[in-house]
Amino acid sequence: MEVKRLTASVTMLAGFQWLFFMFANTVVVPISVGSAFELEQVEIVSAIQRSFIFIGFACLVQGLFGHRLPLMEGQSGVWWGVILSLAATASTMNLELSTIGGSIAVGSMISGLLFVVLGFLGMGEVLKKWFTPFVMFVFLILLSNQLISIFLRGMLGLNTSDSIDLKAALFSFALATLTILIHTRGKGIISSLNLLIGMVVGWIAAVILFPVEATEAIHTTPFLMWFPWGQPSFEWGIVTTVVITGLLNSSNTIATLKGAEAIFNKITTPKQYRSSFVITGSLTALSGALGLVPNAPFASSLGLLNATGIRERGPFLLGSIFFIIMGLIAPLSGFFSTIPHSVGNTVLFVAYLQLFGSALKNIEGLTFHPKTVYRVALPALLGLAIIGVCQYSCRI
Secondary structure: OOOOOOHHHHHHHHHHHHHHHHHHHHHHHHHHHHHHHHOHHHHHHHHHHHHHHHHHHHHHHHHHHHHOOOOOEOOHHHHHHHHHHHHHOOOOOOOOHHHHHHHHHHHHHHHHHHHHHHHHOOHHHHHHOOOOHHHHHHHHHHHHHHHHHHHHHHOOOOOOOOOHHHHHHHHHHHHHHHHHHHHHHOOOOHHHOOHHHHHHHHHHHHHOOOOOOOOOOOOOOOOOOOOOOOOOOOOOOOOOOHHHHHHHHHHHHHHHHHHHHHHHHOOOHHHHHHHHHHHHHHHHHHHHOOOOOOOOEEEOOHHHHHHHHOOHHHHHHHHHHHHHHHOOOHHHHHHHHOOOOEEEEEEEEHHHHHHHHHHHHOOOOOOOHHHHHHHHHHHHHHHHHHHHHHHHHOOO
16 A cells, blocks of 8 residues: 655644644653652652653654554553552552562562563564454454443543533534544545544644633652652562563553554564564563553554554654654643543544454454354453443442
């Protein structure tokens, strides 16, 4: 498939679209982790800026020297969940939060170095064989279901309240409809920039419809301190859990690069897997010292690529540079952090709907008979049922 060249103005706008995508997928993580480790507000703001710089740099390095594809390298959901869970068990284990944080930092550094070694040994090419079309279908279906559920809760106002905010819900669904119509009915570049247009229009509309009291911005340096979660320590149980988490996180790299093959009509090479593993591992080791959730290629990037149809690296690399600049300039970080959560959730909801299409492409042309139905339906429906049961159990 011949790649269509973009004009400079379109590349710039598409770069901003990537910027918003990176921002919306990043900003919540350091806030939640900072709260879990009871950090001061100034430390949390510093972590937000540090996350922007780190993720922008990670995307830039992967895009130029790693797998060389426009795929966001973001803070991994697997790591995020484990870190929050470990922090929540501090009182149960009779440990200080700083001890848990320090052990997580040590574990992530060990995990990162191990990941680098596995990359050099070509482990990515070995693991790739496990990700058959059936596995990819189930992985993407479960991922899209989990993410859509999170964003839907945000659209309904359930992330900040126990009851549905009717006004916010109506606004969110109206914005989602507008964004989808721009994508499906718009022509040319208008259709490709549907997420950026939806984000800007939604932001302006939300400010007009739901005015909020301005709060004083906190300005600090991105690199306020090293090991903000706690000085390095070694609780073997925590360190072991974190190292295992790092190994499990390899599935994100494999699934994302494997899923990208259908979009770019190219087979991912062993060199791309090796380079991606080495860079992700190196950054994982560094994230431990910086107090950041380790990263991984985002399979959700596939949804953005399908939603926009823009597959060139130029806008992605430009968006990465914009993200680094945003992290370096405190007032800029403060300005973008004022974007209403309902708008970010709505636009990501629309973008991630495309993951369903990516899942279906893996079983396109498959002849269904009892055996194949079991192979597809059993893991997919069982996985959805387990997610539903877990969510219900957490509520009660």
